[in-house]
Amino acid sequence: MRKDAQQNRDKILATAAKLFHDQSVAAVSMKDIAAAAKIGIGTLYRNYPNKSELCLAVSFNFIHQFVTDGQVYLSETTVSPIEQFQHVLQRYLDFREQRLQLLAFIESGPTVMATYYQSELYQQLVVLFMQVLAPISGEIETGELEFRADMVIAMLKSNSYAYQRQQQGLSPQQIAENISNLMIRA
Amino acid sequence: MRKDAQQNRDKILATAAKLFHDQSVAAVSMKDIAAAAKIGIGTLYRNYPNKSELCLAVSFNFIHQFVTDGQVYLSETTVSPIEQFQHVLQRYLDFREQRLQLLAFIESGPTVMATYYQSELYQQLVVLFMQVLAPISGEIETGELEFRADMVIAMLKSNSYAYQRQQQGLSPQQIAENISNLMIRA
DNA sequence: TTGACAAGTGGAGCGTGCTCCACTTATAGT
DNA sequence: ACTATAAGTGGAGCACGCTCCACTTGTCAA
Numbered sequence: 001m002r003k004d005a006q007q008n009r010d011k012i013l014a015t016a017a018k019l020f021h022d023q024s025v026a027a028v029s030m031k032d033i034a035a036a037a038k039i040g041i042g043t044l045y046r047n048y049p050n051k052s053e054l055c056l057a058v059s060f061n062f063i064h065q066f067v068t069d070g071q072v073y074l075s076e077t078t079v080s081p082i083e084q085f086q087h088v089l090q091r092y093l094d095f096r097e098q099r100l101q102l103l104a105f106i107e108s109g110p111t112v113m114a115t116y117y118q119s120e121l122y123q124q125l126v127v128l129f130m131q132v133l134a135p136i137s138g139e140i141e142t143g144e145l146e147f148r149a150d151m152v153i154a155m156l157k158s159n160s161y162a163y164q165r166q167q168q169g170l171s172p173q174q175i176a177e178n179i180s181n182l183m184i185r186a
Numbered sequence: 187m188r189k190d191a192q193q194n195r196d197k198i199l200a201t202a203a204k205l206f207h208d209q210s211v212a213a214v215s216m217k218d219i220a221a222a223a224k225i226g227i228g229t230l231y232r233n234y235p236n237k238s239e240l241c242l243a244v245s246f247n248f249i250h251q252f253v254t255d256g257q258v259y260l261s262e263t264t265v266s267p268i269e270q271f272q273h274v275l276q277r278y279l280d281f282r283e284q285r286l287q288l289l290a291f292i293e294s295g296p297t298v299m300a301t302y303y304q305s306e307l308y309q310q311l312v313v314l315f316m317q318v319l320a321p322i323s324g325e326i327e328t329g330e331l332e333f334r335a336d337m338v339i340a341m342l343k344s345n346s347y348a349y350q351r352q353q354q355g356l357s358p359q360q361i362a363e364n365i366s367n368l369m370i371r372a
Numbered sequence: 373t374t375g376a377c378a379a380g381t382g383g384a385g386c387g388t389g390c391t392c393c394a395c396t397t398a399t400a401g402t
Numbered sequence: 403a404c405t406a407t408a409a410g411t412g413g414a415g416c417a418c419g420c421t422c423c424a425c426t427t428g429t430c431a432a
Contacts, residue, residue, distance in 0.1 A: 002398060005410060026296075030389060040412030045390065108294045110212075113345045117353050140367070147350070147364040154346040155337050159299045164336065167303050178333040181326070182368070188428060191380060216419060226382030231420065 009047050011037045017058045025055065025101045052109025056116055059102050063121055066095045070128045081135035086180055088132045089152070093172045096156060104158035126150060138185035152179060195233045197223045203244045211241065211287045238295025242302055245288050249307055252281045256314045267321035272366055274318045275338070279358045282342060290344035312336060324371035338365060 015037040019028045030051055034044045048054035070088055077084060096103060106112055116122055129149035137145060154160075156175075164170045170178070201223040205214045216237055220230045234240040256274055263270060282289060292298055302308055315335035323331060340346075342361075350356045356364070 002409060004398070008410085029387080031387090034412090041390080042392085042412050043410075044412095046410080049390090051389070104296070107345070108296050110290070110294050113349070114353075117349045144364055144367060146354075147356075148368060150346065150350065150354075151337075151341050151365075151368070154343070155340050157340070157343075157345075159293070159343075160336065160340040163299070163303045164333070167300075168332075168336075170333075178330055179337075181330060182334060182337070188379060190428070194380085215417080217417090220382090227420080228382050228422085229380075230382095232380080235420090237419070 052112035085132040238298035253310045271318040
């Protein structure tokens with residue numbers, strides 16, 4: 001990759017992150033981003049094939065941070081497995097609440113979720129949840145454990161979460177508690 | 187409502203259902219639907235405020251059918267609670283597989299899921315799942331039962347389901363089994 | 373039957389995400 | 403230093419979803 005191209009790539013990501021932070025994600029158009037980064041629309045799209053993918057790229061930093069923090073926490077903590085699970089779950093809820101708009105946009109993109117699911121980062125997120133689920137799930141095989149980790153993540157996607165919060169009137173704590181009750185076996 | 191307006195409303199729904207059936211949902215534009223129904227774009231949008239809502243309206247017939255069938259099944263069956271749960275789950279999977287495109291489009295619409303969640307039909311779907319979950323969930327309160335019903339539905343949303351099918355390579359049967367294992371307590 | 377007007381219509385036009393391709397430029401071999 | 407060319411650029415233009423409002427029409431009281 002040419003050096004100037006790499007600079008453009010970086011500049012796009014930084015500009016998009018800034019604009020998404022300053023205004024709502026929906027209010028920022030691809031034209032806005034290109035203009036703010038002082039590049040052409042074509043260049044923008046060659047680097048990030050659509051707006052959802054760009055949001056995903058911006059999110060990756062945040063998700064990476066969350067996963068890393070989680071791993072550090074697990075390596076240091078000495079509390080009970082149940083508390084570990086609840087702690088990670090709580091952190092994940094906090095993280096999602098912070099980045100709600102961005103994550104909602106990604107989750108509503110028709111094709112972009114496939115990219116996310118295939119990424120190493122998603123695998124790391126799943127592994128994180130598997131680690132805290134394993135000791136509280138009773139005796140189950142790895143495939144089923146992974147399925148449950150996916151299920152926890154799926155349940156907290158923006159649509160479902162918004163429904164539980166707004167229509168059902170549940171607090172984040174109540175949601176965490178309901179998930180805990182469902183998942184805890186041992 | 188004026189009689190001619192009602193006719194237009196019906197014609198739109200019928201035309202959209204036909205076009206969505208003949209071609210892929212994404213390939214059918216709102217202009218196509220208006221043209222095929224021989225009405226103006228404005229009329230189309232006054233009746234259905236966006237494409238996702240129109241998809242939802244088309245889906246409502248199918249969802250209603252599924253819920254009704256499920257209720258009939260429950261009123262007639264004499265098999266064990268576990269088998270009842272698995273049967274309803276299996277039917278729901280089949281139903282979703284049939285209407286995948288339409289449901290995926292609804293689920294990716296940013297605002298339309300709120301409409302769906304608020305509808306009586308969604309409540310009926312939840313109640314259906316609550317009925318089969320209740321005997322296999324151990325002793326839990328109604329709120330938590332409802333939460334679990336929502337969770338089953340959330341897990342089977344198009345994105346998550348597609349991931350389990352395609353990336354994880356699970357068959358519908360395996361997915362159903364994993365959910366069963368998670369939900370069965372009694 | 374006839375007017376008055378609420379109710380309904382339709383399509384020009386807007387801003388969006390995104391594609392395409394004629395053009396420009398960094399780079400590596402001479 | 404000088405090309406040759408692969409690599410990268412940028413914006414005109416497309417199709418889309420959707421809004422807006424000048425216009426038409428069904429309805430109903432007189």
